[in-house]
Structure formats: structure tokens, C-alpha cells
Ligand code: 5AD
């Protein structure tokens with residue numbers, strides 16, 4: 504067994520140096536040991552259980568222009584949609600009846616008054632239709648404190664806002680000049696101040712990204728005292744400036760997949776009691792990607808509840824899977840796959856992270 508893992512298993516610290524060593528592991532045996540260690544920690548702090556969040560991809564209209572993203576404002580080939588209120592309620596009802604316990608409303612970023620109001624209405628509507636039972640996570644980009652507060656009062660209790668990279672200079676290379684790293688950081692602080700459970704995350708496998716940066720990303724999660732982590736591999740989208748600037752860049756699928764599992768495992772080893780998502784992007788890299796993510800330390804899966812007619816247009820990166828399944832089929836398949844690896848699904852609960860509960864008590 505690798506010496507660093509041995510130390511961590513005995514309760515030793517996982518700091519910068521250790522994370523470097525862990526991210527550099529590459530033999531099959533070492534990687535297995537890494538995933539097993541992370542999984543043990545996950546079982547100890549979370550249990551042998553997985554939470555579901557019904558994912559509602561509300562709209563792919565976005566006012567931002569991130570260089571890597573398929574639904575950026577200037578991609579004129581993107582087929583834009585916004586779900587109707589009825590469609591959102593239908594998706595939320597499905598999630599509620601399927602006992603998922605909570606939903607995530609994800610959207611491209613807009614901050615106009617009509618959008619702010621509509622999200623507020625949707626949050627209230629979902630609370631009402633589920634007799635206050637469904638938990639609601641929002642992932643609708645950077646907003647003013649007033650907007651965040653309004654949405655919280657309406658009933659949202661968790662917010663996901665990826666920092667994308669913790670390195671401000673690298674952030675500048677991935678975004679146009681008017682997208683501010685520091686503003687995003689401020690948003691994360693505001694969300695915490697308002698009492699949301701805070702989620703963030705990064706992309707990895709980006710052109711020009713170094714292992715040092717990824718180690719700092721992990722340490723950033725701890726510094727920010729996050730409750731939830733949603734991160735994922737960068738996957739080229741051909742209609743983006745990043746693809747045009749690096750025409751030959753594409754990490755090999757296997758390499759990217761291994762990196763994804765390593766990042767999940769390291770996040771679990773470092774952060775212990777937070778919620779970590781095993782994302783759809785993993786699934787597009789490997790047919791059992793999501794289950795392998797769970798076995799490397801993740802504990803949250805977000806089954807897509809977006810109606811099939813919209814889903815195909817929520818095209819952040821190429822090869823996104825799952826667009827052809829109905830929510831019923833998706834649910835059955837996921838539950839089976841979770842049970843096959845010896846875990847069970849937590850139904851009818853919000854699935855807050857023990858980390859958040861511990862902070863509350865403390
Ligand atoms: N590859 C992987 N993830 C991407 N995202 C956007 N574009 C890509 C891409 N090409 C992720 C970002 C963003 C989330 C909505 O989708 O991390 O926060």
C-alpha cells in the first residue's frame with residue numbers, strides 16, 4: 504500500500520503535499536487503494552447511502568460568455584429554450600412522487616427582473632405542490648444579495664455556484680474580461696451569510712491547467728467551508744472559443760475519467776462529511792461512470808427530470824448522455840445501479856450534508 508494512503512488511513516492529515524502525491528498516483532493498484540480509502544471515509548461519515556436530486560434544467564438562455572461552454576451567449580447555433588411553469592411543476596411533481604426528496608433548478612445565468620421573479624414563483628410553486636416536502640437547490644449563477652435573499656425566503660435552501668477554477672489568473676483565461684472571479688467569490692460569501700448550504704466546484708482537465716492548480720482547487724473547497732461539491736471534467740464543445748484556441752486539445756477519455764475519480768476521491772479524503780456529486784459528465788466518459796464515482800467517494804446523484812423535449816438543448820458539452828430516457832426509466836435504472844454496488848438510496852429526505860448539520864450545532 505502506498506505510504507501516503509497508509510498514513511491517511513491511520514488518521515494522518517491530508518494537506519497540500521499529500522494531495523499532490525495522491526493526484527500523481529497512476530498504477531491500477533494505487534488507484535484502487537485511493538478509491539477504497541475515499542470510499543471508506545465516505546461510509547464512515549455519510550453511511551452506505553446515496554441521495555438523489557431531481558435535476559431540472561430550466562433554461563439554456565445565458566447572458567454570460569464563458570469560453571468553454573456550449574450555451575454561452577454568443578453560440579448562435581444553440582437552440583434556446585425556457586421551460587414553462589407547467590413543465591417545471593410537472594418535473595418537480597415527478598421528483599416528489601418518485602420520492603427523490605429534493606430538486607435542483609439549474610439555468611443559464613440571467614439577472615433581469617422577470618427572471619428573478621419567475622424563479623421566485625417557481626420556488627414557491629414547488630414548495631406548495633409538494634406540501635413543503637421537496638428541498639430546493641438553485642444553480643442559477645451570480646445574483647445580487649437581494650435576489651439571493653428573495654429566493655431563500657421563497658424556500659430555496661441550497662445554492663450551487665461553481666468557481667470553475669480557484670486560480671484568478673487562470674479564471675481570466677477561461678472567461679471574457681467582464682466575468683469576475685472576485686465577484687463570484689463574493690457571491691459564495693453572500694450565500695453563506697444568508698444561511699444557504701453552499702456548493703461549488705471546478706472543472707478539471709482543461710488546456711493549460713496544472714496539477715498545482717487542482718491541488719489548490721481542493722484546498723479552496725476546504726477554505727470556503729463548502730457543504731457540497733459538484734465538479735466535473737472539461738469536455739470540449741466545438742462551438743466555443745476554447746475549442747478554437749486549442750484545436751488539438753482533448754485529453755484521452757480514459758485519462759479524463761481517471762482524473763475525475765481521483766478528484767472525487769481526494770475531495771472526500773480532504774473534506775470528509777460534505778455532499779459530493781457523481782455527475783452526468785462522468786457517465787458520458789464511461790458507461791458505469793456514475794457508480795464508479797460513488798465507489799470513489801461521491802454520495803449524490805442527480806437524475807435528470809427535464810422533459811425530453813428540452814433536455815437535448817441543454818448542451819453544455821458534447822456527448823452529454825441521458826437525453827433519450829424518460830424520468831421513470833432514469834429513476835429505475837439509477838436505483839438498480841446504486842443497489843448493485845451495495846448502497847441504498849435515501850428517499851424522501853433533503854439529504855443535507857452532515858457537514859452543514861455539524862456547523863449548525865457548533
Ligand atoms: N465541459 C464540462 N463542463 C462544462 N460546463 C460548462 N461547459 C463545460 C464543458 N465544456 C460546466 C461548468 C458550469 C456548469 C453549468 O457546466 O462548470 O458551471
Ligand code: SF4
Pocket residue numbers: 565566567568569572573574575576610611612644
Ligand atoms: Fe452561462 Fe454557466 Fe455556460 Fe458560463 S458556464 S456560459 S454562466 S451556462
